[in-house]
Amino acid sequence: MNYELQLFDQLLQFPLFQGMSRDDLAKVAGHTKFDFQKLAAQRMIVADGDPCTHLDFLLSGDIVAVGNADDHSYTMYEQLAAPYILQPEAIFGYHQRYTRTFFSETPVSLLRLEREEVVRLSDQFLVFRINLLNIFATRTQKLSRQLWNHYPRTLDDRIVRFISQHCLHPAGPKTLHILMNQLALELGDSRLDISRALNRLQEKGLITLYRGRIEIPFLEKLI
Numbered sequence: 581m582n583y584e585l586q587l588f589d590q591l592l593q594f595p596l597f598q599g600m601s602r603d604d605l606a607k608v609a610g611h612t613k614f615d616f617q618k619l620a621a622q623r624m625i626v627a628d629g630d631p632c633t634h635l636d637f638l639l640s641g642d643i644v645a646v647g648n649a650d651d652h653s654y655t656m657y658e659q660l661a662a663p664y665i666l667q668p669e670a671i672f673g674y675h676q677r678y679t680r681t682f683f684s685e686t687p688v689s690l691l692r693l694e695r696e697e698v699v700r701l702s703d704q705f706l707v708f709r710i711n712l713l714n715i716f717a718t719r720t721q722k723l724s725r726q727l728w729n730h731y732p733r734t735l736d737d738r739i740v741r742f743i744s745q746h747c748l749h750p751a752g753p754k755t756l757h758i759l760m761n762q763l764a765l766e767l768g769d770s771r772l773d774i775s776r777a778l779n780r781l782q783e784k785g786l787i788t789l790y791r792g793r794i795e796i797p798f799l800e801k802l803i
Contacts, residue, residue: 587609588602588609590637590691591605591608592605593639593663594663595711595714595715596665596668596711596712597708597711598711599707600705604705604707607704608701612697612700612701614691614692615691615692615694616689616690616692617689617690617691617692618687618688618690619687619690620684620687621686621687622684622685623683623684624682624683625643625666625682625683625684625688625690626678626681627681628646628648628680629677629678630677630678631676631677632670632671634692634694634695635666635693636682636692637663637665637690637692638660638661638662638663638690639662639663639689639690639691640662641661641662641684641686641687641688642660642661642662642684642685642688643660643664643666643682643683643684643685643688644657644660644683645660645682645748646658646680646681646682647679647680647681647748653758653759653762654756654757654758654759654762654763655756655757656747656756656757657756657757658747658748658752658753659685659752659753659754660749660752661752662688662689664749666678666682667679667680667748668715669715669716672716680748698712726745734777735767735774735777736780738767739763739777739781740781740803742766742767743794743796743802744799744802749799750799750800750803751798751799751800752798752799753795753796753798754799756794758792758793758794759792760774760778778794786801
């Protein structure tokens with residue numbers, strides 16, 4: 581019984597299971613193949629380009645998501661905390677592969693749910709199916725809405741938009757590894773103007789500049 585209650589609490593951390601009745605959760609707990617894993621710090625969970633054959637639920641601990649430009653000219657590192665689902669949108673659709681590499685930053689606990697189990701739960705439980713559709717729809721709506729946002733009027737705002745659009749989660753610590761010349765190319769501006777804009781953001785305490793690296797302690801404050 582204690583195990584069942586613990587599993588209930590763990591599942592209800594995630595939007596996929598919220599709104600399900602206690603009886604439904606009992607059926608999920610009793611008839612679903614969950615794979616629980618514990619990983620030490622600095623271990624790879626999945627790699628960019630790996631097939632997404634399952635959902636990974638981060639139950640505890642912190643992870644880092646690493647995203648690379650196609651030509652590897654810059655890299656974004658994001659710190660993400662539990663509870664978190666690793667790229668649920670990748671499990672269905674045309675491109676069923678991860679677009680980030682995920683590492684454990686601290687010791688972590690994960691719950692893995694294979695695609696077949698996700699399909700079965702969607703078929704058996706209406707609330708689960710609606711929750712899954714809501715996740716997909718929300719991500720699609722946010723991306724489509726970006727096309728209609730006003731173009732940033734200042735270089736500072738363009739830098740902020742560039743950083744935020746390369747992040748999975750709009751909050752928390754981020755680290756962008758990029759050379760000043762490359763950022764100037766990406767934004768269509770001069771290196772000198774980029775340098776001045778970055779220094780303005782640093783003077784406001786929003787970022788910290790290093791050689792080839794921009795530290796963002798709180799993305800939510802930057803945007």
